[in-house]
Amino acid sequence: MLGNLKAQPADKILALMAKFKEDPRDQKIDLGVGVYKNAEGVTPVMRAVKEAERRLLEEQTSKSYVALAGDPAFADAMIDLVLDGAVARDRIAAIATPGGTGAVRQAFELVKLANPEARVFVSNPTWPNHVSILKYVGIETVAYRYFDTETRAVDFDGMLEDLAQANAGDVVLLHGCCHNPTGANLNLTQWQAVVDVINEKGLIAMIDIAYQGFGDGLEEDAAATRLVASSVKEGLIAASCSKNFGVYRERTGILMGISESADQTGIVQQNLNFLNRQNYSFPPDHGARVVTMILTDPELRADWAAELEDIRISMLGLRQQLADELQKLSGSDRFGFIAEHRGMFSQIGTTPELVEKMRVDAGIYMVGDSRMNIAGLNEKTVPILAKAIVDAGV
């Protein structure tokens, strides 16, 4: 049986991680996987996470199972963090999941259970694993225009035209903030126009929000998700704690299902619990418990928010420094978009050939679609990257 297996396509982002590790050059720069790194290249355990873990170690008296949906206190805390009352709590069913990816996977499986005919519209480009999981689950994917490779901003007219092709019941997958991979985002007026299309055409909104706090701030980054959630009849929200709590390996995420009325919440919850049971039974608890402790303790929460804000500001500083450096070296303003983009990534909009050239010549590792992780930089490496970009002829 096992001899029948065929090779699977490698995940582009994870393959790049492995390639970086193998490169013996000291001056190599990792701008690949979406993991925050400080100026020393370290992904730190956040202060509030350390403190919550210390308390947990002392106070936890049992490792017995919690519940199929995870701890209800985690759901309450995360629903509050993401939605802040935008939707009545009794319309929301939720399950804890292994990371944001787990939430995305469960969301697609729920779509398949509820409407096997539904197609999922994804931005072109989107996080490659969205498309890969959809294919694996057996859901048809339709790409909508999103990124204008000339302006490196959102091709909003193209996006609306393509969404107008969706049929009632199709799902529109949107990145709540900090679009991955491009870094280009809609403004709130544009979000409202997307909501109007969703409601006019009877589409289902699905939001993946994995970088809340990395763009314009914790509240600002949730504004679009709150707008959508409060304006549509039904929706799905997959949220990750990997990045904003720095708990990547703990696999901490949540899927929320918003129903049209509170009468349906019970059946949605039951289906979400069922999916958890089928796929892995109980979701991981450690990261979720730590996140809950932080969000419900005013001191820990304030410290966490402050550290996250420092991270956000430092990344904005790196964006500005890179845009300035590129302006200086190239003598043109065409890289100004790097300072406009938000979140962990910017897609610089060049060819895979030039991305490969920068890797070979200068040890710069960015994803083949020219996505770079801004957090992989520091003040000293920004000029090196800028020079590599200009030398490669981007």
Ligand code: LMR
């Ligand atoms: C990324 O896009 O780099 C992150 O979301 C990590 C991953 O799992 O791909």
